[in-house]
Amino acid sequence: MPLGSVYFSDEHEAFRNEVRRFVLRHVTPHARAWETAGRIPREVFVRMGELGFLGITAPESYGGSGADLFFAVAFLEELPRSTMGGFCAAVSVQQFMATPHILRAGSEELKRRYVVPSIEGRRVGALAVTEPDTGSDVASIRTSAVREGDAWVINGAKTFITNGAEGDFYTVAVRTGEAGAAGISLVVVDAGTPGVRVASRLAKLGWHSSDTAEIVFENASVPADRLIGEENSGFYQLMQSFALERLCAAAIAVGSADVVLDETLRHLAERHAFGRPLGRFQALRHRLADLAAELEAARQLAYHTAWLLGRGHAATRESAMAKLVCTELGKRVADECLQFFGGYGYMEEYPIARFYRDARGATITAGTSEIMREIIARVLIDDWTPPLEEEARPAAQAEPTEPVAVLVEATEARRGPRTVEALMTSLPERLHSDRSRGVRAVFHCTVRGADAPQWTVRLNDGSCHVGRGHEGRPDCRIEMNEETFLGLQTGELNPQAALLSGKIKVSDLTLLMRFVRAFSGSG
Ligand SMILES: Cc1cc2nc3c(=O)[nH]c(=O)nc-3n(C[C@H](O)[C@H](O)[C@H](O)COP(=O)(O)OP(=O)(O)OC[C@H]3O[C@@H](n4cnc5c(N)ncnc54)[C@H](O)[C@@H]3O)c2cc1C
Numbered sequence: 470m471p472l473g474s475v476y477f478s479d480e481h482e483a484f485r486n487e488v489r490r491f492v493l494r495h496v497t498p499h500a501r502a503w504e505t506a507g508r509i510p511r512e513v514f515v516r517m518g519e520l521g522f523l524g525i526t527a528p529e530s531y532g533g534s535g536a537d538l539f540f541a542v543a544f545l546e547e548l549p550r551s552t553m554g555g556f557c558a559a560v561s562v563q564q565f566m567a568t569p570h571i572l573r574a575g576s577e578e579l580k581r582r583y584v585v586p587s588i589e590g591r592r593v594g595a596l597a598v599t600e601p602d603t604g605s606d607v608a609s610i611r612t613s614a615v616r617e618g619d620a621w622v623i624n625g626a627k628t629f630i631t632n633g634a635e636g637d638f639y640t641v642a643v644r645t646g647e648a649g650a651a652g653i654s655l656v657v658v659d660a661g662t663p664g665v666r667v668a669s670r671l672a673k674l675g676w677h678s679s680d681t682a683e684i685v686f687e688n689a690s691v692p693a694d695r696l697i698g699e700e701n702s703g704f705y706q707l708m709q710s711f712a713l714e715r716l717c718a719a720a721i722a723v724g725s726a727d728v729v730l731d732e733t734l735r736h737l738a739e740r741h742a743f744g745r746p747l748g749r750f751q752a753l754r755h756r757l758a759d760l761a762a763e764l765e766a767a768r769q770l771a772y773h774t775a776w777l778l779g780r781g782h783a784a785t786r787e788s789a790m791a792k793l794v795c796t797e798l799g800k801r802v803a804d805e806c807l808q809f810f811g812g813y814g815y816m817e818e819y820p821i822a823r824f825y826r827d828a829r830g831a832t833i834t835a836g837t838s839e840i841m842r843e844i845i846a847r848v849l850i851d852d853w854t855p856p857l858e859e860e861a862r863p864a865a866q867a868e869p870t871e872p873v874a875v876l877v878e879a880t881e882a883r884r885g886p887r888t889v890e891a892l893m894t895s896l897p898e899r900l901h902s903d904r905s906r907g908v909r910a911v912f913h914c915t916v917r918g919a920d921a922p923q924w925t926v927r928l929n930d931g932s933c934h935v936g937r938g939h940e941g942r943p944d945c946r947i948e949m950n951e952e953t954f955l956g957l958q959t960g961e962l963n964p965q966a967a968l969l970s971g972k973i974k975v976s977d978l979t980l981l982m983r984f985v986r987a988f989s990g991s992g
Contacts (some may be wrong), residue, residue, distance in 0.1 A: 472748055474772070476539050476542075476772045476775070476776060477486065477539055477543065477731065481539050481540060481543050482543075483546075484536075484540050484543055485543035485546070485547055486521065486542070487520070488543065488544050488547040488548075488649065489547045489550055490500045491516075491517075491520060491522070491551040491944075491971060492547055492548065492551050492901060493512070493550055495516065496513065496550075496551040496553075496632040497550060497551050497552055498838060500551060500552045500553050500556075500678070500820070500823075503553065503556070503678040503745070504553060504555065504677040504823070505677075506678070507670065507677055507678065507680055508635050508678065508679075508680055509555075509556060509559050509560075509635075509678055509679065510784070511593070511878055513591040514560075514563065514590035514591075515589070515595055515914050516590070517560070517590050518588060518589040518590025518591065519589075519590070521534050522544060523560075523563065523564050523587065523589070523590050524564070524584075524586050524587075524588030525537060525541045525564070525644075526540070527568075527572060527584065527588055528609060528627060528681055528839065529574075529693050531584050531585050531588060532581055532585050532588040532589060533574070533580075533588055533974075535768045537779055537858050538775045539775060539779070539897055540770075541565070541717075541720075542720045542771070542772065543776075545557075545561060545720035545724060546559060546720050546721070546723055546724035546727070547806070547884070548561070548721060548724060548729050549721060549724040549725035549727070549824075549879050550724075550728060552728065552820040552823060552824070553676075553677075553823065554675055554679075554721075554725070554823070554824070554827025554830060554831070555675070555676035555677050555678030555679035555722045555827070556678050556679065556705075557724075557725075558631050558676050558834070559593075559631060559632055559678070559679040560679075561570065561717045561721065562594070562595060562596060562631045562632055563587060563593055563594055563632065563893050564587075564712055565594040565710075565714065565717050565761045566640075566710070566714060566717075567587065567594025567595055567596050567636075567638070567639075568583065568584050568587050568594055568619075568627050568640070569586075569699055569708060569710050569713065570640055570655050570697050570698075570706050570707070571583050571584050571640065572584055572658065573698075573706065573709065574655075574697050574698030574699075574702070574706055574964050575657075575697045575698065576694065578694060579657060579694075579695070579697065583638055583657055583970045585787075586592075586964060589897055591639040592638060593598065593632055593635060593636045593637050593640070594632065594634050594636055594637065594638050595630050595631060595632035595636040595638070595639045595640070596630075596631075596640050597626060597627040597630045597633070597639040597640065597641045597642065597684060598610065598627070598641075598642045599628055599629045599630070600612060600625065600626060600627055601626055601628050604629070605836070605837060605839075605840050607642070607652070607653075607659065607704065607707060608650040608661050608704060609649075610625075610642050610643075610644060610647050610653060611625065611644060612624065612625025612627065612641070612642070612643050612686060613625055613627055613644045613645075613743075614643035614644065614645050614656055614688070615645075615770075616645075616693065617690070618693075619649040619692060619693045619942075620690045620691060620692055620693055621643070621645075621656055621690070621693060621695065621696065622688055622689070622690050623641070623643055623656070623658065623664070623686040623688075623689040623690075623691065624663075624686055624687060624688060624689075625643070625685075625686050625715070625752070625992055626668070626684065626685045626686065627639075627641065627683070627686075628682075628683040628684075629671065629678070629679065629681055629683075629794045629975070630682050630683070630684055631679055631681055631834075632666060632680065633670075633680060633682025633683070634667045634670045634680040634682040635679075635680045636660055637659065637660050638655070638657055638658065638659050638660060639658045639660065639684065640655055640656075640657055640831070641655065641656050641657070641658050641686075642695065642703055642704075642707065642878070643655075643656050645700055645701055645703075646700070646701040646793050649815065650704035651701055651704070652701055653699050653701065653703035653704040653707075654696060654697075654701055654702065655696070655697040655698065655703040655706055655707070656695050656696055656697065656704040656843045656952070657689060657695045657697060658686075658689065658691050658695065658929070659691075659693075661712070661832050662689050662690075662691060663689065664686060664687045664688045664689030664690065665682070665684065665685075665689045666684070666685045666687065666688055666937045667682050667684055668682075668683040668684065668685045669682065669683050670682050671683060673830075674826050674829060674830070675685050675823070675826035675827040675829055675830050675988045676827055676830050676870065681745040685719060685745045695951075699982070702844050703976065705968065705978045705982065706889075706978065708968060708978075709978060711779055711785075711788070711836065711920060712783065712785060712788035713726040713778065713788075714835045715788040715791060715792035715835060716771065716772075716774050716775055716778060716787060716788055716791060717835065717837060718792050718794075718795070718796055718831055718834065718835040718836075719767075719770075719771040719774065719788075719791040719792050719794075719795035719796065720771055720775075720795075721831070721833050722795040722796045722798070722799035722828070722847070723764065723765075723767060723768045723795050723799070724801075725802075725824060725827070725828060725831075726760075726764050726767075726795075726798060726799050726802040726826070727764070727836075728820075729802050729806050729824050730757070730761060730764065730802065730806065731819065731820065732806070732819075732821060733757065733806040733809050733810070734754075734757075736810055736813075737753060737757070737809060740811075744745055747809065749960060751850075753809055755807060755811075757806075760801070760802050760805060760806070761799075763798055764798060764802065765795045766794075766895070767795045767798050768794070768795075769792075770787070770790060770791045770794055771795055772790040772898060773787060774787040774788050774790075774811050781972075781974070782974070785848065785973055786842065786844070786845060786849075789836075789844040790841070791844050792835065792836060792847060793838055793841035793842060793845070796831035796832045796838065797832055797838055799831055800828045800829060801829065802828075803821070803824045803825040803827075803828040804825060805826075806821060806824075807821050807822070807824075807825045839920055842939040872934075885900075887955055887958070888919075888955075889916045889918075889919035889920070889921065889922075889951055889954055890919070890921055890954065891921065892955070892958045893914075893921075893924050893926075893935055894906060894952070896926060896933055896935050896988060897932075897933045897935060899988050900928075900931075900933040900987055900988060901986075901987060901988070902931035902932065902933070903931070903985070904986050905928050905930075905931055905933070905986075905987035906930060906931045907930060908983050908987065909929050910927075910928050910943065910945060910980050910983070911925060911926075911927050911939070911940075911941050911944050911945075911983060912925065912926040912927075912928070912943060912944070912947060912980070913925055913937075913939045913943035913945070913946045913948075914926060914946040914947045914948075915946070915947070915949075915952075916930070916949065916950070916954045917948070917949070917950045917951065917953050918950050918951040919951045919954070921937055923937065923938050923939050924937060924939075925939055925943075926935075926984070927939065928983075928984070928987060934988075942975065943976075944972075944980055945975065945976055945977040945980035945981060945984070946975070946976040947973065947974070947975050947976075947981060947984070948973070948975070949967070949972055949973045949974065950972070952971060953967055953972045957973075957985070958988075
């Protein structure tokens with residue numbers, strides 16, 4: 470851990486120490502037993518709940534601590550002191566993947582029934598998205614939920630589900646509508662519901678202490694009120710949590726690499742060869758120095774991501790970069806350090822063997838490294854536009870032209886006759902009143918870079934009023950740049966892609982979807 474940090478206060482560090490003490494005293498000594506058993510005892514969740522470790526950022530009204538994201542980062546970095554990737558997975562899924570959707574979009578009843586006992590450690594949750602036929606391509610899931618009276622009837626299968634066999638409930642992604650992202654919903658399903666079956670506990674390369682299961686749904690009927698948020702908003706809800714999930718994976722990878730480096734330093738000091746401690750050999754020293762330097766850089770990227778997220782930024786690019794860099798480095802640190810242990814590194818007796826195989830899982834879960842690269846590439850390459858001065862620069866053989874005129878022409882050519890002002894003021898006539906029936910909401914729109922950047926749109930049960938500036942209290946704040954706004958309004962830009970690449974900042978996704986639907990050309 471570096472000396473001092475702009476991100477962590479004394480309170481953060483005190484909390485970090487408390488977590489570290491708990492893990493070292495009550496978890497690490499049991500690593501071998503829990504890895505063999507393939508489960509984390511329930512008492513551990515309860516104890517963590519009592520200590521306030523399972524609702525770090527959750528609101529106090531549901532038993533959480535309402536703390537900032539850096540408390541969560543400190544917590545996640547300390548979990549690997551357990552020397553079990555499986556423990557890190559089970560606990561982080563419980564707190565940061567199974568329940569955030571319920572907290573954000575679920576009904577009060579769902580929050581009381583699932584979030585409160587999860588924070589107390591009395592109930593353990595899982596997030597069930599991946600299916601035997603689809604993982605990275607979330608929009609293609611097939612597990613269906615069909616509304617029958619007051620119930621959803623679910624059929625399908627989920628696989629690789631952490632806490633799947635031991636958990637009490639699952640936040641399940643189901644298809645309730647059309648093919649693709651727009652037809653997915655999230656539903657909470659209790660384990661043990663008739664028709665819900667743990668088909669198998671999967672044997673894995675690593676993460677042995679966490680259970681990973683395949684779950685089958687056969688006409689499983691769950692009450693209709695178990696739907697989280699609005700029907701068919703599931704993909705967008707999942708997307709809202711992607712950045713947090715990636716940050717979790719990054720912080721755990723950094724914490725794991727810290728432990729591996731510590732263990733390696735101890736070994737290099739204690740083990741002798743050719744009459745000297747291993748730590749005196751330059752070949753090893755320099756490799757360790759490289760790894761430590763890279764780890765420091767990766768750590769700071771993770772912290773920067775947390776800082777952005779804490780300020781309400783989408784941090785799509787940064788969270789994908791942090792996940793990619795930290796987990797890939799975690800894999801390399803474990804691999805290279807194992808080598809420094811010689812034959813002992815290959816023995817189960819030394820935790821380095823466990824870190825080595827556990828690190829392998831981190832570049833696959835919570836979005837693979839290839840998907841992270843794809844997201845970064847999309848933001849970096851596909852969204853690249855030449856700086857305006859460059860656009861204005863005349864081509865080599867072209868007639869010399871007045872630069873300002875070229876600039877105006879280039880901008881006009883790109884925009885066509887469309888302007889934010891024209892599109893905003895035309896909203897009332899473009900409203901599909903049938904699709905906006907029942908929607909009563911005030912939207913504060915901020916279009917960065919536009920001549921008039923602030924607008925208020927009021928939807929009132931089939932009618933629409935647009936005004937300049939921000940008026941009244943908003944139900945939803947939408948912020949994007951001018952180009953994104955024009956692209957969305959003209960249909961040249963897909964809202965899903967824009968959200969995924971972090972081009973739109975929005976305070977309420979469900980309301981944004983209603984907004985888009987009210988004005989879009991089709992369905
Ligand atoms: C230990 C463990 C625990 C897990 N826990 C959970 C859980 O709790 N809940 C849950 O829902 N899921 C969980 N998963 C599933 C995990 O999220 C998926 O394995 C992961 O998203 C990849 O999906 P997939 O396995 O179907 O691989 P695929 O999507 O089939 O990908 C196969 C390969 O193709 C690459 N690939 C796919 N698409 C592209 C593309 N567009 N460009 C380039 N390369 C691409 C992938 O990167 C990968 O290398 C867990 C997995 C593991 C191993």
